Amino acid sequence: MSRFYPLLRVFGVLLMGFALAMLAPLLLSWVWQDGAATAYDEAFLLSFGAGFILWWAVRHEKHELKVRDGFLMVVMVWTLLPAFACLPLLFHLNISFTDAYFEAVSGLTTTGATVLANLDTLPPSLNLWRGMLVWLGGMGLIVLAVAILPLLGVGGRQMFKAETPGPMKDSQLTPRMTQTAKGLWVVYAAITLACAISYHLAGMDWFDAVMHAFTTMGLGGFSSHDASFGHWDSPTIEMVAIVFMLIAGMNFATHFLAVHGRSLKPYRRDPEVGGFLLVTVGSVFGIALYLWALDTYPDFATALRFSAFNVVSIATTTGYANTDYNLWPIFAPLWMLFLCSFATSAGSTGGGMKMIRAMILYKQVYRELISAMHPNVIWPVKVGGKPVASSILSGVMAFGFLYMVSIVTLTLLMTYSGLEIVSAFSAVVASINNTGPGLNQVGPATTFEVLTDFQTWICTFAMLLGRLEIFTLLVVLTPAFWRT
C-alpha cells in the first residue's frame, strides 16, 4: 500500500484544486440567490476537506510517479472526481446517487447524456456547474491525450509521442509536460472565449453563451434547455456552433502549432484533418440529400440546415440536437452514430476511436490485400508519409478489436436486463463514444432517466471505458497490475 502514497498525495492536491473550481458556481449561486448555495457549501467543504486530509496524511511521500502509477492516476481522476462533482446535484436535486454520479461522469467525460428533466428551470448555478464539468473535462482530456497517454503507451498512443510540441522524458512524469499542457490550455481557453462572444453576438444571452461555449468546446452536449439548440430555432446560432464544434474536433496540438507559428501549414500536415472534414462534411451533404429524397423535409435548404447541425453535432460527439432526429428514417441516425465512432481527431475533446486509428486500421486491411497478391511485399503502413512501427500497429488493432467487443458485450448486458435492443445498442454506442443522446428511449427528445439503475451503471462504465481509451481502465482491472 505504501507504494501508492506518492500517488495519493498528488491526487489529494488535484482534489483540492478541483474543489476550488466549485467556488465559481458557489459564488454565482450566492449572487443570483438561486437557492442552490447550500448544496455548494457542503459539496465544497467535503471535497476540499477530503483532498486536504489525503494530502496532509501523505504529504512527505514525495517520490516521483512511475509509469504504472500513471494508469492508476488517470483512472482515479476520472472515477473519483465525479463522486465529488456530483455532490451539488445530489444535495440540491431529488435524484439518486446513481443518477447524480452518471450526470457528473457524463460531464467530466464530455459525453453530454443527461438524466435531468426541466433543465430550463434548474438553478443557473447548477447549469453552470454542469457546463464547467464539461469544459474542465475537455481540458483534462487534451492533456491526457497529448501528454499522458503517449507516456503510458497504450492503444497505439505512443505514436503521438513524437508529435507533441516539446520533448518528453520516457519513464517518468516530469515538469516538461506541464509546459506542453499550459500551451494547450491557453489555446483552448482563447477559442472558448471567442466561442462565447460569437454565441452572444448571434443572439444568446451571456449566461447561455458562456455555458454553451463551455459545452461546445468540450464537445460535451449539456445544455441549459430541454430542447437543446431547438430552443432558439436560429440558423445563425447553429452556424456558430457548427464552426466551433468542427474546430474542437481537430487536434489541439495542431491549433497550438498554427497559432505559434502563425501559419496554416500545421493543418495541412496533420494527417487527420483531411479525413475528419471529408467524412463530416460529406455526410452532411449525403444525409441532407437522403432526407430530402425521402421527403423528411420539403426543400433541400431546410434538409441541409438540420442535417448539418445534427450530423456535425453527433459526428464530433458533442450531442446537441435541434430536432428530434430519432424521427428520421433509421438509416440517418444510425449513420451519425457510426460517424461518432471514429470521426474526431486524436488530441481533440471528442470521443470514439479517433480518426487516426480508423485510418491505420483501414491501411492495415489494405496491406493484407496487397500481401495476398504479392507475398514478398514489404508495405509499411504510413501516416503523414512516415511509416508506423509494428508495435504501434498491434496496439491499434488490439484497440479496435477491444472497442468492438466492448460494444457487443455491453449491448448484450443491456438487453439481458430487459431493455429494447435499439435503445440498448444506441445507449452503449453513444456512451462509449462520449456522444450523448442515443436513439428510441434514450433519444434526443428524452433523457437517460428511463434506464434502470443497473443499466445506468453500465452506461457510466461505458463512458469511462471510452474516455480512458479502454486499455487504461482495463489494465487497472487486471490482477497482474496489482501484483508487484
Add this chain to the structure above:
Amino acid sequence: MRIVILGAGQVGASVAEALSSEANDITVVDQNRAALAELADRLDVRTVAGNAAYPAVLREAGIEDADMLVAVTQSDQTNLVACKIGRTMFHVPTRIARLRSHDLLDPVLLADENFAVDYAICPEQDITDYIGKLIEFPEALQVLEFAAGAVTLIGVRAYPGGLLVGKPIRSMRDHLPAGVDARIAAIFREHQPIEPDGDTIVEPADEVFVVADSKHIRHVLKELRRSLEPVKRVMIAGGGNIGLRVAAMLEKDYQVKLIEVDRQRAEIIAGALGDTLVLAGEATDENLLAQENIDETDMFLALTNDDEDNIMAASLAKRLGCKRVLALINRRAYADMVQGGPIDIGLSPAQVSIGALLTHVRRGDVARVHSLRRGAAEALELVAHGDKQNSKVVGRRIDELPLIKGAHIGAIVRRGHDPEVVYKDGLPSKEYIDRVIIPHHDTVIESDDHVIVFCTRKREVAQVEKLFQVGFHFL
C-alpha cells in the same frame, strides 16, 4: 596536367584510367594499399597510401605542384575537407569533389570562402538521370545531351522496317518533315566503328548514332525503327543508393516494383518511397520474378552493387519475357562480355559520371565530352571563341576547315543575337533563343557557337581541341 586523384574506388579508378592515357601526370591516394597496387599495375600512375584529408599525405602526393585535385573518395566529408585544404594550403587551381548527399550541393557551402569546391559531381545522380532518359526513349541504347539539352544524340539499333534502312544516308532528308534535320554521327557495324558519309547505307543490326534538335528526335528515330510503346512497368533489382534514387524518380510516372534482398533495408526503402512496391527477396529468384509478372514488365533494371548478380538477374529477366533489360556493370571485362548478349544495355556507372568530370580536364573551351557506346566515337562539345583573326574556326565555312581525319561536325547550337519574347506559363519574358543547326558543307561557324564534333579515334580529340584554341597557334 598534373592531377591528384583521391580515392581508388570505382570512380577514382575509372577517372585515373581515362586520364592516364592522355599524357597527364597522375597520383592516386587511397587508404587501401591493395586497391592502389592493383591500379599501379594496370596504369601508369603514382600511388600514395594514406588518409586523403591529411595535408601530409596530400603533400606527399605532390599537391603543391598539382593543376587539379579530384576528390572522389567514398566519404563526402573527406572530399570537402580535401578541397578546402587544397585551396587554402596548397592553392590548387581546380578542385573537383564527388558529393553523394543532395544536402551538400549548396552553392554557399561550396563557395571559395567555404569548402572551395569548383565542380561537384554526383555519380549516383548522374546515373539516375541517365536511366531516366533511357526510359524516356525505350528504343535507345544510349542517350546523350549537349548544349544544355538543346541537342540530343541517341544510339539505336537499326531494324528492318526503318525508313532509312537499306538506303543511303543522304536520302534521310527526303523523309523527314520540313524543318526537321538530323545527322548520323557514327555507325557501329560488326564490331567496327564506321565513319558515315552521304552514301553510306544503313544496314539492319547496325548501331546508329543520330544527333538532332532535341525537339525533333522522335521523328528521327522513326527513320531507323518502329517506335516502341512507351514504358509503363519497371522492375528494379537492388535497393542501394542508385536503386532507391531511380525508384524515387520513376514512381510518379511509372508502375515500379523494387526487389531488395536485405529485409531491413527493404523496410527502410519502403518507408521512404511512395507508390513503389517493395519486395523482399532475391532478384535472381525465378519464381519471384515469374510471380511478379516479369513477362509483362517493360523494363528491368539490375542496379545492385554486385556485377554478377546484375548480369544474372538481367539475363534471367530477359529470358522470362521482360521486354528490355539493363544492368549496371562496373568491371570492364564483364561489360565487354555482355555485348551482343541478352542484356540490352550494360551501363558502367563510372563511365556515365566521368563525362562530366573529363570536361574540366580537357583544354580549350570544352563544354561536354562523352564516349559513345563500344568506343564507336568520342563526342565533344566545344565553344568557338574569338574572331576571324585569332581563331582557326570562327568565320570559316565547314569545308574550309582543316581536315582532321575521322572527325566531323555533327551539330551547331547558336544563340540568337537579341533576346526574343517568349511566353512561359502565359507570361511574356525576354530570352535568348538557342537554335540548333545541322551543318552542311557551307555552314559558317560564328563566335560563341557551341560546336559538337565527333571523333572516331581518341587521338583526334587533342587535335580538335587545339583547333578550337584561341591565340598563339597558327596553322
Add this chain to the structure above:
Amino acid sequence: MRRFYPLLRVFGALLIGFSLCLLIPLVLSWAVDDGAHGAFDVAFASALLCGLALFFGLYRENREMKVRDGFLLVVLVWTVLPLFACLPLYLHLDISFTDAYFEATSGLTATGSTVLSGLDKLPLSLNFWRTFMHWLGGMGVVVLAVAILPLLGVGGRQLFKTEVPGPMKEASLTPRIAETAKGLWRVYLILTAGCGVTLWLLGMEPWDALMHAFSTLGLGGFSTKDASLGHFASLQIEMAVIFFALLSGLNYATHFLALNGRSIKPYLRDPEAPYFLGVLGLSILALTLYLLALGVFDSFGSALRYVAFHSISLATSLGLATADYGQWPFFAQIWMLFLGSFIACSGSTGGGIKMIRAMILYKQVYRELICAMHPSVVRPVRIRGNVIPQHVLSGVMAFGFIYMVSIVSLTLLMTSTGLDIVTAFSAVVATLNNTGPGLNLVGPATTFAILSDFQTWICTFAMILGRLEFFTLLVVLTPAFWRK
C-alpha cells in the same frame, strides 16, 4: 485476358464436374416423375456445355496457375456455379432470378436462408438438390480452408499450412492437395452415411433422412419441411442432429487424423475443441436457467431440450429449428446469433470467424494489456505452445476488423433502403456467418422472401463474402489485382 486462360480451363473442368452433380437430381426427377425434370435437363445441359466449351476450347493453355489466379478461381467457383445451380429453381418455380440466385448461393455456401415457402410440397428432386448443394458446398469449404486458402495465405490462413496432413508445395496446385481432399471426403462420407442411417432408424422417411443428413453435415440448414426439424417433433431425432452438427463443427483434419490413426489423441491435441465444447456447454446451461427463470419454459428438461438444440444449431451455423425462438426474450435470440460468429472450428463446414481466430484475438488483446504494463516485455502469442508469427497475427487482426466493418456497413446499407434495424442487422449477421435464419422479419418462422431485390442481393453478397473469408473476395475487387 490471355493470362486468365489457364484459370478458365481449370474452371471449365470444375464446371463439368459440377454438371455431373446435377445429373443425380435429374435422374431422380425422371425416376419419381415429380415434374421438375425439364428444368434439370436445361441446367445440366448448359453447365455441361459451358464446361466443355471452356475446357476444350482452352485445352492447350496448360500453363501453371500463379498464386494470384487461385483467388480468382475461388471467387469464380462461388459466384458462377450458383448461376447454373439456380436454374432448376428458376425454371421450375415461379420466383425471380434474384431469389433463385439467392437460394442457390444459400445452398452452396451452406447458409440455409431460404426464400421459399411450401417446402413440404416441393418436388422431391428440388428438395434433394437444395440439400445436396449444402453437402457439396460444405465439403468444398473444408477443402478450400484446409488445402487451398493456406496457399493463398490470407487472413491468417497460413496458420493451417503446418496442420494439414501431408506436405504442400508452395506456388502451384499439385496432386498433394488431391490426396488431402480425398482423405477429408472419406471422413465426410462416412459421417454423412452414419447420420442418414441414424435418422432413418429414428423414424424419418428414407429420403428425408438422407436430405437432412446432407443439410446437417454441411451445416447448411435447408429442410424439406416449412416447420424445419420441428415437423418431426422427436427428441431423439433432435439429439442425433445435435450430435452430428457438433461433429461437423469440429476440424475435419482432426477427424481424419483420428480415423487414420484409430485413436482419440487428435481430439485432445486440437486447440479449438475444448473451447468449442466449453463455450457451447456454458452458454446452453446459462441460457437454460435464464429462460427457466423468465418462465418461458415449464421444466428444466424442456428448456434444456430447446435451448440446447437452437444454441448448437445457430452456433455451428447450421440453422435448423424446432421451435419459433423468435418468441423468446430478445437477449436469448441475440446471444445465440452471436455465438454463430465464432464458435465453429476452422476446417469445419461451419461459418463465422472461426474459433481459432477468436482465440488468437483474445490472446493478442491480453498481450497488449501486459505490454502496457511492461513496455519492454517480449511475449509472443502461442497456440498449444507454438508461437504465431507476426504476419499471421496481423492477418488475423485485419480479418477481425474487416468482419466487423462488413457487418456495420452492410447493416447500414440495408437500413438505408428502409428495413428496420433488427431485421437488417440479423439478416446481415445470419448471412455473413452462413447461419441461416435471422430475427424479426427474417426469423425462424418466416423466410427471406420479404426482402426487396436490393436487400436480397446484399444478403447474397454477404453469404459469399463470409464463406470466402472476406479477403479472397476483396482481393479480386481491388484495382491493384487487375493491374499487373
